[in-house]
Amino acid sequence: MAEVKITDLRKSFGDTQILKGIELKVADGEFVSLVGPSGCGKSTLLRIIAGLEQESAGSISIGTEPVSGIRAADRNLSMVFQSYALYPHLTVAENIAVPLRMRQMTRWQRLPLAGGLMPGAKRREQEIAAAVAQAAETLEIGALLDRKPGELSGGQRQRVALGRALVRAPAAFLLDEPLSNLDAKLRVHTRTEIAELHRELGATFIYVTHDQVEAMTMSDRIAVMMGGEILQCAPPQKVYADPDDLRVAEFIGSPKINVLPAEADAMGRLSVLGRDLPIAVRPGRQTLQIGLRPETLHLARGDAKIVGRVVHLEHLGSELFAQVAVEGLQGRLVLRAAPAQAAALQIGSEAGLDFDPASALVFDAAGMRVREILTAPAKSLAQAV
Amino acid sequence: MTRFNELLKHAVLLFGALIVIVPFYQMVSYSLKSPAEIERGIGGFAGSQALMTDEQCVGRNTPDRSDVETARTRFPGQDDSHVLGQLLEEVRAECQVRPAVFNYTSAFSEAPLLCYLLNGVIVTLSIFVIQVVVALPAAYALSKLRFWGREAVFGMVLFCLLIPVHAIALPIYVGLAKLGLINTYAALVVPWTISVFGIFLMRQFFMTVPDDLVDAARMDGMGELAIVWRVMLPTAVPALMAFAIFSVVAHWNDYFWPRMVVTGDRSLFTPPLGLREFKADIDGSLYGPMMATATVIVTPLIAAFLLAQRKFIEGITLSGMK
Numbered sequence: 001m002a003e004v005k006i007t008d009l010r011k012s013f014g015d016t017q018i019l020k021g022i023e024l025k026v027a028d029g030e031f032v033s034l035v036g037p038s039g040c041g042k043s044t045l046l047r048i049i050a051g052l053e054q055e056s057a058g059s060i061s062i063g064t065e066p067v068s069g070i071r072a073a074d075r076n077l078s079m080v081f082q083s084y085a086l087y088p089h090l091t092v093a094e095n096i097a098v099p100l101r102m103r104q105m106t107r108w109q110r111l112p113l114a115g116g117l118m119p120g121a122k123r124r125e126q127e128i129a130a131a132v133a134q135a136a137e138t139l140e141i142g143a144l145l146d147r148k149p150g151e152l153s154g155g156q157r158q159r160v161a162l163g164r165a166l167v168r169a170p171a172a173f174l175l176d177e178p179l180s181n182l183d184a185k186l187r188v189h190t191r192t193e194i195a196e197l198h199r200e201l202g203a204t205f206i207y208v209t210h211d212q213v214e215a216m217t218m219s220d221r222i223a224v225m226m227g228g229e230i231l232q233c234a235p236p237q238k239v240y241a242d243p244d245d246l247r248v249a250e251f252i253g254s255p256k257i258n259v260l261p262a263e264a265d266a267m268g269r270l271s272v273l274g275r276d277l278p279i280a281v282r283p284g285r286q287t288l289q290i291g292l293r294p295e296t297l298h299l300a301r302g303d304a305k306i307v308g309r310v311v312h313l314e315h316l317g318s319e320l321f322a323q324v325a326v327e328g329l330q331g332r333l334v335l336r337a338a339p340a341q342a343a344a345l346q347i348g349s350e351a352g353l354d355f356d357p358a359s360a361l362v363f364d365a366a367g368m369r370v371r372e373i374l375t376a377p378a379k380s381l382a383q384a385v
Numbered sequence: 386m387t388r389f390n391e392l393l394k395h396a397v398l399l400f401g402a403l404i405v406i407v408p409f410y411q412m413v414s415y416s417l418k419s420p421a422e423i424e425r426g427i428g429g430f431a432g433s434q435a436l437m438t439d440e441q442c443v444g445r446n447t448p449d450r451s452d453v454e455t456a457r458t459r460f461p462g463q464d465d466s467h468v469l470g471q472l473l474e475e476v477r478a479e480c481q482v483r484p485a486v487f488n489y490t491s492a493f494s495e496a497p498l499l500c501y502l503l504n505g506v507i508v509t510l511s512i513f514v515i516q517v518v519v520a521l522p523a524a525y526a527l528s529k530l531r532f533w534g535r536e537a538v539f540g541m542v543l544f545c546l547l548i549p550v551h552a553i554a555l556p557i558y559v560g561l562a563k564l565g566l567i568n569t570y571a572a573l574v575v576p577w578t579i580s581v582f583g584i585f586l587m588r589q590f591f592m593t594v595p596d597d598l599v600d601a602a603r604m605d606g607m608g609e610l611a612i613v614w615r616v617m618l619p620t621a622v623p624a625l626m627a628f629a630i631f632s633v634v635a636h637w638n639d640y641f642w643p644r645m646v647v648t649g650d651r652s653l654f655t656p657p658l659g660l661r662e663f664k665a666d667i668d669g670s671l672y673g674p675m676m677a678t679a680t681v682i683v684t685p686l687i688a689a690f691l692l693a694q695r696k697f698i699e700g701i702t703l704s705g706m707k
């Protein structure tokens with residue numbers, strides 16, 4: 001077990017920059033998810049950490065050792081691949097045993113027939129068999145040990161791939177979208193299992209996914225990657241409730257956060273769709289954007305801040321999402337309501353929406369979070385200035 | 386209409402199969418028949434298998450003076466020419482054989498066919514094994530490693546595919562002669578050890594092996610050579626079998642090259658050179674034994690491929706990787 005520290009890591013393929021200065025420190029025993037849209041460089045980053053790809057600049061250290069120039073085989077990491085990558089000609093037990101055989105047995109002990117006669121080979125074989133049985137038991141694949149990967153289902157293969165990684169105690173585990181080939185139900189199940197496994201082993205995990213639910217449910221911290229940069233790395237609740245960047249706010253959370261254009265006047269007072277809000281930013285005229293999570297919007301009891309027309313409803317049983325088209329807005333607003341409010345939300349009917357101004361996330365025109373917010377009744381603000 | 390089409394298809398296929406099979410049929414048939422039957426083209430497939438006299442056997446056992454002396458007691462009161470005649474009759478009677486037996490025994494006795502077969506096995510197996518030892522790492526490097534000039538090297542491999550062996554036979558011969566290797570196993574094996582076709586074939590196959598599998602092996606602690614032998618080789622068995630057919634058939638049946646580099650030393654003859662032993666000479670052509678030799682030569686190949694066929698079709702699917 002060890003910490004993994006990445007400093008100003010850059011990677012280009014030809015002229016295209018894929019990673020643009022990644023900074024990340026994963027503490028010993030921590031579970032960090034790398035999440036981001038397809039093609040943002042998550043796998044590339046993981047492969048560079050693993051030593052399968054050469055970085056263009058920057059450095060990585062595992063434990064206290066810098067590892068640049070060290071072969072993948074010598075970095076003492078375990079990796080689970082998106083495509084599982086099991087050895088098709090070996091049985092499940094042999095697949096799981098490979099990392100141990102390669103690392104704990106000498107070249108001569110590994111020889112097909114004569115190897116068994118080498119001193120110590122018998123004992124090693126027994127130790128390895130015991131370790132394989134242990135890993136198989138943890139993952140509940142004991143019954144499959146004699147099968148070939150071709151005779152397994154996707155979920156079973158995924159477990160075997162996990163087993164092959166878990167059978168050793170490496171410095172860190174690297175997992176590249178290990179659940180992406182599973183069906184939804186199995187994914188939820190295995191997700192829990194991996195999280196529990198992490199708690200049990202107390203090992204360092206770096207987990208790549210483009211599924212934000214996976215990232216939210218499993219990790220100690222989430223690193224949101226986009227366009228080759230880490231935009232924010234923080235615990236799941238913080239990434240959700242307190243995003244640094246509009247792109248993070250938009251990526252995390254389902255349904256997506258509502259984004260409304262806002263104006264600040266010379267004194268910094270905000271207005272949305274022509275209505276003043278009782279919050280202000282630094283003085284100075286500028287255009288801003290505010291983000292409102294679906295659950296912060298609610299149906300107005302009296303005076304509505306936003307008025308629109310309900311165009312689509314999604315009943316999920318425990319909750320209800322209503323899409324509301326608002327004049328002057330390009331996208332639709334999504335509102336989360338309790339099923340009891342269904343009567344008030346009819347497709348085609350008018351809906352008045354309200355929100356607590358304090359829960360609005362304010363971003364500047366470039367999408368950076370604006371954190372200096374003054375909350376006060378509009379009148380007293382005016383007096384203060 | 387479709388019925389007619391089906392019939393036509395089968396007729397064409399049957400005709401094709403016939404063209405391929407007829408020479409084999411002829412070969413096996415001749416290997417069973419007596420010279421007389423072969424000459425007159427009678428006797429169907431296996432001939433009548435009527436007893437025939439083995440003239441060579443007679444020739445070897447022709448009674449001489451001493452035989453006549455010792456045999457005189459058995460024929461009291463007869464003169465020498467008479468005794469000689471009687472003895473000759475006996476010898477002829479002893480040398481009666483079935484044509485099939487005659488053909489196959491003379492195939493093995495006239496020429497050291499077993500020795501030739503052994504040479505064939507040694508030479509083809511050595512060639513194949515060394516070809517694989519060379520081609521697998523080369524194909525792995527060309528398909529899975531990134532290095533400067535890789536495409537150029539692969540271009541050269543493709544270029545070498547275009548060079549006909551007969552065009553460079555003479556320079557190779559001269560080279561081997563300078564090294565004093567003519568009339569050795571090395572001369573039969575060495576020129577074929579680098580098979581660009583093998584490199585090309587295996588490279589194309591390795592391209593279909595997912596990169597993740599190679600990376601997984603690296604993460605598991607394997608070096609590059611270990612990956613070649615422990616991961617790539619087992620997954621490439623179907624492609625290797627295909628290559629084995631090309632390589633083994635070509636070199637087992639090769640007549641041209643052994644004929645060039647093995648001059649005179651019969652202990653190095655490969656099976657096809659053995660066929661020459663039966664070429665027509667003064668006592669006429671010995672088609673029967675010759676065809677028996679040919680049958681013996683092709684049988685190991687056919688047996689090997691019938692046995693390997695299952696493996697060939699099964700292969701190892703790459704499905705386990707996804």
Ligand SMILES: Nc1ncnc2c1ncn2[C@@H]1O[C@H](COP(=O)(O)OP(=O)(O)OP(=O)(O)O)[C@@H](O)[C@H]1O
Binds near residue numbers: 018041044
């Ligand atoms: N060997 C390579 N040569 C050139 N470009 C590459 C190479 N490998 C990756 N890329 C590019 O780098 C970018 C990032 O790829 P990467 O595989 O890291 O994405 P990812 O974030 O893992 O996406 P996904 O979620 O789809 O797996 C992509 O645009 C890809 O085209």
Ligand SMILES: [Mg+2]
Binds near residue numbers: 042043044082176177
């Ligand atoms: Mg990826």
